[in-house]
Every structure is written in structure tokens, then in C-alpha cells.
Amino acid sequence: MKKQKQQELPTPMLPKNISEYEHITQHSGYRDGDLVLGGFFPIYKLTHNSELHRKFFMSHPKESAYDWLDDRAYSYVLGFLFAIEEINRSPHLLPNMSLGFRLYNAYPNDVSTLKSTLDWLSEGEPPIPNYTCQKHTKSMAVTVALSSEFSMQTGALLELYRTPQIFCGSFDPLLGNKDQFSSLYQMAPSHTCLASGMVSLLVHFQWTWVSTLVPEDAKGERFIWDLRREMALKGVCMALTEKISVTKEIYKPEDLIFILRILDSSANVVIVYGDRSTSNALFFAADYHLTRHKLWITTSQREEIGLPLSLFLNTFHGSLVFTQQSSEIPGLKHFLRTVNPSKYPEDIFLSKLWLNHFNCCFPETFCGENSECPPNTSLASLPKPFVDMARMKSIQYLYDTVHLVAQALHEMIVIGGEEAGTLRDDRFPVWLLHQFLKHTLLENSTGEHVSLDENRHEMSRYDILNYLDFPEGFEFHVKVGELVSQGLHGHSLTIREKLIEWPIGFEEIPHSVCTKSCGLGFMKIPQEGQPSCCFDCILCPERGITNQTDSDQCTECPQSQYPNMERTRCLPKTVTFLAYQDPLGMALASTSLCFSVVTAMVLGVFVKYRDSPMVKANNRTLSYVLLLSLLLCFLCSLLFIGRPDTATCILSNISFAVIFTVAVSTVLAKTITVILAFMILRPGRIMRQLLVSGVVNLVVPICSLIQLIICGIWLGTSPPFINIDSSSEPRSIIIECNKGSVSAFYCVLGYLGFLALGAFSLAYLARNLPDTFNEAKFLTFSMLVFCSVWVTFLPVYNSTQGKVMVALEIFSILASSMGLLGCIFAPKCYVIFLRPHGNTSKGLKSKTYLRRI
Structure with missing residues (x-):
């Protein structure tokens, strides 16, 4: 049996001042073990309501702090706890050892990020930068979900101690810089399938004039670069590119100038590369009904950053969303039915979650005037996000990350521990874990092979969903297509147009072009100073034809043929000479x-x-x-x-x-x-x-x-001699x-x-x-x-x-x-x-x- 080392903490209480609140936002939960993993998650969410923001810091926490708990972000904490609990139950992985955890709130603030990182490095002791009494530590690895900005902020400090960090969000090219982040790994593979798939969707519906909305960071720049490259190959143009600051959390009406420019654009299709900043801005704009009469094409990251799906549906009816397919994690739904605050009393935010949804609490947790919860209360009975978390790709990345780290720890202890002479009082040098992380290959519970190899080519599958909003708040999403990445061999796109319901204002497939297509018999002439999608249409010259729309040039008919009046096809010329059958020849x-x-x-x-x-x-x-x-x-x-x-x-x-x-x-x-x-x-x-x-x-x-x-x-x-003249007369x-x-x-x-x-x-x-x-x-x-x-x-x-x-x-x-x-x-x-x-x-x-x- 495994050892179960668990530190009994005092009954958690709500903070009574700002300093106590800051402590909770940094260190929100700890359970001891032989080895400890750290997890940084954006447990709190912010809002654009400045008055509520002020109350959050100035009023009594009991009255306002509960409203700031982000249910969807906390679902990652539950996935993290489930993976650790599963490992601790396994007799084949880290036998006779227990795996603990230390949870932090990844608050988007430089000072809070630094305090959280120092607290992790000090293992809960008073943080003293660049000093520790111990050469070995039980704190082995850090997992960061979703926020690449947080990984960049913590990476520089953790890099000094060569602490392994695994980022579970979508691939960020800046984090892939090994000269700067040699100890950081990314679970998501690097590929451009999403950008190329979106462009294929545009080409399928002949949308050649689109606007884009991306975050103003490296991921946004990389996505725009990939998108422009694919667009250039497929003849699609960007009408407008808007970038949203990743540091802005609070929006004012005057900040909506970007959405007004998108609405004024002639492009009816808008591509949104979603993250927290772009989604916050869009939802704030939706409050002013500024998102109607456009077709929004976005990515699945919106589901993974703690933003309510209902808000998206209420204002973006008919939008198309690329969401990455993933298999359901076995046992996670059972875990959701059984987990409760009494099982993890050290996690104060789990108690807050129960108070928010069930208005009750468990014994040995802070209840105040609230009644105790009945034994049948379960997160599995709640609506989204907890219902969907078992199939979310980012949750699966997090689940695979914890198992991969545990597998690497197991190999380090069983294979390399005694040879390296590192076993000492159950403490290990954290840097030793790198060589095992790089070469560990894991087959997860869904049968997929998982590794941190930077050169791996993972086949990705995206479902294309059509989100619908019906009266009385009924929401539904329909799978209307599929994008399958084939690695280095491109991708395949499947679309079922008949299942798509278009946004309000579009009774049929929307048109999004700079210039209407040139019909048959016409060719395109670029407009000076405009993108290639903006052009004029002129009739083909006397001997030219085009048998397809938007032709760049006309095809000249052979000498033995001539174009018809519409300049769409070549007709055979008639052979002309003065024949006896002609009236003139007969008369002469x-x-x-x-x-x-x-x-x-x-x-x-x-x-x-x-x-x-x-x-x-x-x-x-x-x-x-x-x-x-x-x-x-x-x-x-x-x-x-x-x-x-x-x-x-x-x-x-x-x-x-x-x-x-x-x-x-x-x-x-x-x-x-x-x-x-x-x-x-x-x-x-x-x-x-x-x-x-x-x-x-x-x-x-x-x-x-x-x-x-x-x-x-x-x-x-x-x-x-005989002369055949095919140029003097156009039709003869x-x-x-x-x-x-x-x-x-x-x-x-x-x-x-x-x-x-x-x-x-x-x-x-x-x-x-x-x-x-x-x-x-x-x-x-x-x-x-x-x-x-x-x-x-x-x-x-x-x-x-x-x-x-x-x-x-x-x-x-x-x-x-x-x-x-x-x-x-x-x-x-x-x-x-x-x-x-x-x-x-x-x-x-x-x-x-x-x-x-």
C-alpha cells in the first residue's frame, strides 16, 4: 500500500483584510506527499464592471468574493486533483510513495506571480530569494494550465533552479524558445492545422474578404502569420486586423473602437483567435449589441478560459467554432460525483464552489449561517462547465501531464535513483527530472501516445460546431463539419452545409468578398493600392474567353476558332471562299x-x-x-x-x-x-x-x-499559292x-x-x-x-x-x-x-x- 502523507491544516477561514486575501490568491491549497506537484490555475475571474471590481477589494469578502470564483477555470483544478488521486491509487506507478500537490491562483499580476513562484520555491516557508537550506526538494514539477503569459512570468525565475514546467494550454511559439525557457515543456503539439483549416473553410464558402481579431501577443502574431500564409496560397485577403491588448481586463465603452471598425468593414466574416483578452472584449461588446450581423468564426480556446458558454450563445447565434476533439477521460465523471469539500478540506475554493451552487457547506469547513449540505450534492448534477470537462482537450492535456510527470518520476526513482546516488531522505534534485521527461513515452487511458518530444507530429481533429441560441435561453450546438490534420501531408475538411443555421440577418450563405465575382467572359484587373481580392472586371479582348469565374486572364481562342458574344467559349470558324452555292458566286x-x-x-x-x-x-x-x-x-x-x-x-x-x-x-x-x-x-x-x-x-x-x-x-x-487567312475576319x-x-x-x-x-x-x-x-x-x-x-x-x-x-x-x-x-x-x-x-x-x-x- 502507498503511504498517505497528508498535512492537517487548520480549518480554512475567509480573509478579513486585503493581505489575507492576497495570501489566498497565491496559495490556495496544499496536501503533503513524498513528492509534490505544483499547479497554477486562473481560479479567479475579473469583470469589466469597475464598480464591482472596487467592491471586491473594499467590501467584506463574504459579500463579494464568492462571485469571483471562475467555475470553468476551477474545473482544471478538479482535473488536476483527479489525476493525482488516480496515481496515488495505482499500485504500478510510484509504489510506496504518495504524490501531493500545491495549488496556486494564477492571478494576472506581476507582483502576485512573483510571490506565488517564490512561495513554491520556498515550499511554503517564508520566501527568501536565491536562498534555500536544502539542496534537495520534494517539490518536483510545476504544471501551468491555459495562461502562457503566466508561464513567461514564472519561467525566468524557475529557470534559475531548473525546475521543470509543463504548459498545458495551446502551443505558444515564445515558450518554445529553448535558449530562454530550457526547462519549460509544452504538452500541446505545434502545428498550423487550425489556420489552414480555417482558410479551407473560407475557400469552401468562397469568403475571400475577412476581418480578424487576435490578441496582441506572440500567439496572436503567430496565428496571423500562419493565416496570412495560407490566405496568400488560397487567394483570400484580410480586410482588417484588430489586436486586443492582453493586459487589459477592464473595458470601457470608449475601448470598443475596434469592434466599430469591424462592423464598418465590408467583410461579413470575422475570424477570432480566442483567448481571455479577446473573449473579454467581445463579451463586453456584446452587452452593447455590437456583434450582430456578422458571422464569427472562432477557436475552442474560449471554452478553456473560464468564460460562460451561455454568454457566447446569447450574442453570437449562428457562429462557427473549431473545437479540438478529445476522448472522454475514464473515471472523471465518477470523480465529479464523489468529490466534495470534506474530501479536500485544504482547498478553500472548493468550499466556495459549494456555497455558490448549493448554498450549503460541509462540516469542518466554513459555513457561517449556511446549512450543511445533504449527502447527495454532487458537481455532476450541475450544468456546464463540469458536465463537459471530461471531454475538454485542455483537461486531457492536464491529465496527461500529471501522468507523464508521475511516469518520469517513477523511472527516475526505479531506474536512475540508485545509480545516480540521489536518494536521500525522500528528497531529489529537481533538475534530474529533465532527462526522464524528455524521453518518457506514455500511453494514456484513452490509448493515445503522449510525450514531450518537440518534433512529434500529432494528428489533430477538430469538430466544427454551429452554435445556436433559441428563445427562452435554450442553447444548442450542432456538429456541421470536421477538420482532420494529417501531419506533414496537410489536412482534410468535411462540411455539411444543410445543417448550418446562419446568424440573424443572413437568410442564406453569407457573402464576404471585396468585389463581386467576375462572371464568365470577364477577367480581373487589380485595383491599384488594394489587396488582390479587390479588382475590377473587364470583358475579355476580341479573341479571348474565360469559362470560369474570377479568372486572372483570358484564354485566346485557336486560330481556327472564335469567341462567342459572351466570351465564354470558342466556336469553330466557318471556311469562307466564293463558292458556286453562294448567291454571289452563282450570279457571277x-x-x-x-x-x-x-x-x-x-x-x-x-x-x-x-x-x-x-x-x-x-x-x-x-x-x-x-x-x-x-x-x-x-x-x-x-x-x-x-x-x-x-x-x-x-x-x-x-x-x-x-x-x-x-x-x-x-x-x-x-x-x-x-x-x-x-x-x-x-x-x-x-x-x-x-x-x-x-x-x-x-x-x-x-x-x-x-x-x-x-x-x-x-x-x-x-x-x-493557297493562303488560309484566319485573322482578317473574326468568325471566318x-x-x-x-x-x-x-x-x-x-x-x-x-x-x-x-x-x-x-x-x-x-x-x-x-x-x-x-x-x-x-x-x-x-x-x-x-x-x-x-x-x-x-x-x-x-x-x-x-x-x-x-x-x-x-x-x-x-x-x-x-x-x-x-x-x-x-x-x-x-x-x-x-x-x-x-x-x-x-x-x-x-x-x-x-x-x-x-x-x-
Whole structure:
């Protein structure tokens, strides 16, 4: 059996003056043992009511001190006592030794903190700094719950004696500085799962514009740093960051400027990293109804700092809270049902707790005028916080801490005690415990492995709760999601949106963005001097699309596609060329065929009436050549219609150049023939010989040969080819014939124009030659039409593209060909069919002309 060493203290009494009160706030309970653990807990709570604060120190303690006992903070004391009691009952852990405790109130005051620490180091004796008569001590380790500020204040003094300290609150990066706190350990692991999980929640609901409220300390700075890092990766921005002083406990209305800034912010979502300072400030603001119409996302630390949950629910209905999962501690509920002040008479605050809740007291405790409690009074019958403490993660950390220290003490005594020669009157050097604390691995009652290894990666699980406040004070919380940390591999988030009830003022999922999302077809343009979440939306450029919202840039459509009107998707472009099926192509082809038939008919008339004076007077050979060339001109226009290929591109351009050269050179030859026919009336034999010898007919082959040479050079240097133009028209792919060498093309047209201009000039000079039927006038008109068509063609041709350009070229071919056919041969057909008497030798006055012809 274990030894049970218990110091019988006098019956505790309430303090009668301030000095006695200060003593109680420092040293609130002691039970002796072979080894003693210290526990520092924020047993008292403060309020923002300055009048009550004054009464607390000035009035009789019996009237006011009871109101300051923090039930939730005292639940940690009960968890501490339960763990020690469990260890003392265990036959396998510290056998034949008892574990005692010394409890202190972690009052947030530098002077009180120093006094409490010195009292612990002096083991209850009058504190003398830096002096002790004993080299060995039974006071082995200090456990501190919740308040990292208190650990920092005590750490510097306890570090001088290398006293082990274990902090049971949430991980604080400043306490992890081993150069400053080499004897301090933290039970909670270090990880950024909470910050990354919160950002994942924001991304899930598309909340990209949020405010934050954090304490103004190292933990708050670390949380903001982690939060900003995750936000930067996920495209979320902070609209506002407010920091609350960790030293302020009393708030005045003028201190609420921070909450007013949050309310004025356009962000509807507020992230609160909770500790005592932020929660005090929020609850004070809630008294003025300044927390409505915002969605608050906070952490579970609020539950662990002694603040009533009902206050939170009454003013923060619909909020989302990340609370860390933990398994229920076996036996703790039974302990709550059996613990009472008679079991721990040395703990005056347990008696105060009974007075507060049951208005009674136990024998051997201070009762005053209060009646004795019935035997069935139990903390298990009380509502929160004691009902929930068996599942609180911080209580579990505290429970594991006490067991871990006991395990380390056990190993130190059993394994290292005799070898180190440290066993002396049941006293041990406290610094020896460090090497065992660092390497002790404990499997707690819930099956989890516990250690103080700084490099451990513990899998954390958070429940996401939706807190609800119903009429008549009915409170409820619903689990709406879960966050599971996977160590170095990130985390997973599960959300059940249908279970969430949103705060008052939001009938659906709240919107919290700086700028409304850019829709499909728009892209974001950052606003100068603003965070990335604040932007303007502009329509994608002509060839760009976006098929998702809030796109940073538009995607350009391929060359074979074009964007629709909404700029949301790419559509295939239509292949465009002058096809026979098009109305325009069909009309031009029909016109070409019709005039080809007309030209053939005129040729047939001239062949039929080849011996008539009219046909003979117009040089039958040149007339036949001109009609054949015009027939081919009409037919060559068909080469420009239809889907072009390399063969048709080359053939259409070369045939057009050569055939029109033959036609124009024939007109030039006919013009020269007319001039020579009238010049032979003058004396001299040269003109007569030129006319009779037929030298004029050589003009056609010579001029055509020159054009063939130019075309050969064109084909040899840069011939026409197929060109697929996908940029000229936004919705079409134009398949056209590229001229290849532009210089060669314009040389062909220039040479053709030179011939036409020469023929026009000669015909114009011979227009007034006397005769009943003056051929020179008709040649002049034909060349005038021809030149007018092609002079108009050039500037219009350069300003068009696609099938319109091809149609214009065909139209110019047809128009100029019709001009030649009509002006030259229409009058002759008129005479042949309608004025037959003019188609006789007598009808033509120029007998000499006929005779020479």
C-alpha cells in the first residue's frame, strides 16, 4: 500500500483584510506527499464592471468574493486533483510513495506571480530569494494550465533552479524558445492545422474578404502569420486586423473602437483567435449589441478560459467554432460525483464552489449561517462547465501531464535513483527530472501516445460546431463539419452545409468578398493600392474567353476558332471562299456563262457573214481572234469561283493575264489597221505596203509574247499559292489565292494597262476620220470602258478581302469583257440584222477602205 502523507491544516477561514486575501490568491491549497506537484490555475475571474471590481477589494469578502470564483477555470483544478488521486491509487506507478500537490491562483499580476513562484520555491516557508537550506526538494514539477503569459512570468525565475514546467494550454511559439525557457515543456503539439483549416473553410464558402481579431501577443502574431500564409496560397485577403491588448481586463465603452471598425468593414466574416483578452472584449461588446450581423468564426480556446458558454450563445447565434476533439477521460465523471469539500478540506475554493451552487457547506469547513449540505450534492448534477470537462482537450492535456510527470518520476526513482546516488531522505534534485521527461513515452487511458518530444507530429481533429441560441435561453450546438490534420501531408475538411443555421440577418450563405465575382467572359484587373481580392472586371479582348469565374486572364481562342458574344467559349470558324452555292458566286457564274454564249453567237454570226462588206471591213482575222479571246475571258472567270487550290490559283491568274493581253493587243491591232486604211489615201507606198503585207497582225503575237515572259518570271520567282487567312475576319477562315509576288502581279496589270492606254490613245486620235461607219469611234469607247473598269478596280481591290475581293476581280473581268464585246460588236450586229442595206458596198462610202481591206 502507498503511504498517505497528508498535512492537517487548520480549518480554512475567509480573509478579513486585503493581505489575507492576497495570501489566498497565491496559495490556495496544499496536501503533503513524498513528492509534490505544483499547479497554477486562473481560479479567479475579473469583470469589466469597475464598480464591482472596487467592491471586491473594499467590501467584506463574504459579500463579494464568492462571485469571483471562475467555475470553468476551477474545473482544471478538479482535473488536476483527479489525476493525482488516480496515481496515488495505482499500485504500478510510484509504489510506496504518495504524490501531493500545491495549488496556486494564477492571478494576472506581476507582483502576485512573483510571490506565488517564490512561495513554491520556498515550499511554503517564508520566501527568501536565491536562498534555500536544502539542496534537495520534494517539490518536483510545476504544471501551468491555459495562461502562457503566466508561464513567461514564472519561467525566468524557475529557470534559475531548473525546475521543470509543463504548459498545458495551446502551443505558444515564445515558450518554445529553448535558449530562454530550457526547462519549460509544452504538452500541446505545434502545428498550423487550425489556420489552414480555417482558410479551407473560407475557400469552401468562397469568403475571400475577412476581418480578424487576435490578441496582441506572440500567439496572436503567430496565428496571423500562419493565416496570412495560407490566405496568400488560397487567394483570400484580410480586410482588417484588430489586436486586443492582453493586459487589459477592464473595458470601457470608449475601448470598443475596434469592434466599430469591424462592423464598418465590408467583410461579413470575422475570424477570432480566442483567448481571455479577446473573449473579454467581445463579451463586453456584446452587452452593447455590437456583434450582430456578422458571422464569427472562432477557436475552442474560449471554452478553456473560464468564460460562460451561455454568454457566447446569447450574442453570437449562428457562429462557427473549431473545437479540438478529445476522448472522454475514464473515471472523471465518477470523480465529479464523489468529490466534495470534506474530501479536500485544504482547498478553500472548493468550499466556495459549494456555497455558490448549493448554498450549503460541509462540516469542518466554513459555513457561517449556511446549512450543511445533504449527502447527495454532487458537481455532476450541475450544468456546464463540469458536465463537459471530461471531454475538454485542455483537461486531457492536464491529465496527461500529471501522468507523464508521475511516469518520469517513477523511472527516475526505479531506474536512475540508485545509480545516480540521489536518494536521500525522500528528497531529489529537481533538475534530474529533465532527462526522464524528455524521453518518457506514455500511453494514456484513452490509448493515445503522449510525450514531450518537440518534433512529434500529432494528428489533430477538430469538430466544427454551429452554435445556436433559441428563445427562452435554450442553447444548442450542432456538429456541421470536421477538420482532420494529417501531419506533414496537410489536412482534410468535411462540411455539411444543410445543417448550418446562419446568424440573424443572413437568410442564406453569407457573402464576404471585396468585389463581386467576375462572371464568365470577364477577367480581373487589380485595383491599384488594394489587396488582390479587390479588382475590377473587364470583358475579355476580341479573341479571348474565360469559362470560369474570377479568372486572372483570358484564354485566346485557336486560330481556327472564335469567341462567342459572351466570351465564354470558342466556336469553330466557318471556311469562307466564293463558292458556286453562294448567291454571289452563282450570279457571277451565270453571268459568265450567259455572256460566253452571247460571244459564241456573235462569233457564229461573223463566221456566217464572213463575206459581207461589214465583216470584211473590220478585218475578219482580228475580229475572230478578239471574239475567241473574249469568249475565253468570260470562261476564265469561272476559275476564280469554287474552293481554290494551287492549280486553279496559278491557272486563273496566268490565263487572265494572257487572254486579256491577247484581247487588248487585238484591239490595238484593229486600231492601227483603221489608221493605216485611211493613211494609204495619201501619196506614198510605205503605208500601203504595211497594210497589204499584214504586218499589223504581228502586234498580237508580239504583245502576247511579252506578257508570257512576264508571267514566266512571275511563276519562276514567287508564283500564286493557297493562303488560309484566319485573322482578317473574326468568325471566318478565308481560303484565297495569294498572288505570291505582288510586284509581278502589278507588272502584269501595268503591262496590260499600257497596252490598253496605247489602244485608247490611237483610237481617240482616229475618232474623227470621215466615214459612214467609223470603226475608230467604237474602239475608243471600248477602250474607255476597259480603262475605266480597271482603274476603278485597283483601289477597291486593295481595300477588300476574302470572297468580296474575288467577286470584285470577276466582276472587273466580266465588265471589261462586256465593254469590249458591246462597244465593238454590238453596232456591227445591229447593221447585219437590222440595217442589211448598210451591209453592202454602196452602203459604205469608203470604197477605198473596202477595196484596201
